[in-house]
Structure formats: C-alpha cells, structure tokens
Amino acid sequence: xxxxxxxxxxxxxxxxxxxxxxxxxxxALVSNIPNDLLYTEEHEFVKKLADSDVVQIxxxxxxxxxxxxxxxxxxPKVGESFGRMDVFGTIEAVKAVxxxxxxxxxxxxxxxxxxxxxPALVNTDPYGEGWMIRLRVKDAGEQDQxxxxxxxxxxxxx
Numbered sequence: 001x002x003x004x005x006x007x008x009x010x011x012x013x014x015x016x017x018x019x020x021x022x023x024x025x026x027x028a029l030v031s032n033i034p035n036d037l038l039y040t041e042e043h044e045f046v047k048k049l050a051d052s053d054v055v056q057i058x059x060x061x062x063x064x065x066x067x068x069x070x071x072x073x074x075x076p077k078v079g080e081s082f083g084r085m086d087v088f089g090t091i092e093a094v095k096a097v098x099x100x101x102x103x104x105x106x107x108x109x110x111x112x113x114x115x116x117x118x119p120a121l122v123n124t125d126p127y128g129e130g131w132m133i134r135l136r137v138k139d140a141g142e143q144d145q146x147x148x149x150x151x152x153x154x155x156x157x158x
Contacts, residue, residue: 031062031158034127038143039152040103042085045127046146049134054109058131059091059100059122062156067093070122073115075132081107084142088133091122102135104142110134 033039038046043063047056064070072092082088082102089100112131114121121130137143147155 033149033153035149038146042101044103046103054134054136056131057133057135058126061126064123064126069094070119073119075111076108078108105138106135108133109136
C-alpha cells in the first residue's frame with residue numbers, strides 16, 4: 001500500500017507481489033537462471049553447499065532486476081529458526097520494501113554481514129557475493145517442492 005509521504009511501502013504478499021506489479025510493465029532483459037539452483041515462486045533461490053544439510057539462500061537475478069537498486073537488506077540472526085515460507089527478512093529498493101521468505105524450514109547458520117554495508121551486492125552478484133543466509137535444513141524432502149530452472153523460467157515468462 002503506497003504511502004503519501006514518499007516513504008517506502010511494504011507489500012503484504014512480499015517480493016512476489018511487488019514483482020507481479022512491476023512485471024506488468026514488461027522487461028526486455030533475459031534473467032540469469034543457473035541450472036544448479038532451485039527456486040521459489042516468490043523469487044528466492046536455494047543453492048546446495050558442500051555440507052548437504054546446509055543451503056545458501058538469496059533472491060534471483062530476475063527479482064533484483066525488477067526491484068531495482070537495493071538500498072537495505074534486513075536479515076535474521078544466526079541461530080534463528082524458520083518454517084518453510086516463513087518471513088526471514090526484508091529487502092528495500094529505492095521505492096519499495098518486500099518480505100523475504102524461507103524456501104525451506106531450518107536454522108540460520110550464517111548471515112551475509114557484507115550486505116549491511118554493501119546491499120548493492122544483491123544487484124551486482126545475486127548468486128555469489130549477494131547471498132543472504134545459509135540455512136541448516138530441517139527436512140531435505142521439502143526441496144522437492146521447489147522449482148527447477150526450467151520451471152522457474154516458465155514461472156517468470158522466459
């Protein structure tokens with residue numbers, strides 16, 4: 001819901017709702033969608049790490065492109081636990097604030113502290129230096145509910 005004083009707005013449906021509203025404007029760019037990741041309909045990615053019980057989570061290239069310049073990311077503390085699709089933080093672009101959803105249930109093992117001072121890493125390297133949290137997964141079977149790269153491409157219309 002827009003705020004008349006020019007302050008950022010928080011979309012109730014989170015990042016997916018914000019992107020549905022902006023993608024109606026159309027985009028000529030093709031997103032980077034790595035084949036080794038899993039995705040959510042809300043535009044978060046899941047990257048499997050060497051420790052098979054821990055995954056790295058962030059937002060997709062498509063999401064950062066639609067949001068525009070990221071100016072702030074609020075992330076949880078190490079040790080916090082989340083259920084699948086619980087809100088784990090927020091991301092603020094120039095004119096919008098959106099919720100971030102945990103693709104899987106688990107406990108936060110690490111938080112990307114660089115995003116405190118360098119939130120633009122989400123724009124410049126969303127799958128690398130712009131990652132957000134590392135999560136120790138509670139139920140690996142939940143990964144079966146995520147989208148593969150081809151399914152995500154269809155989801156975003158590419």
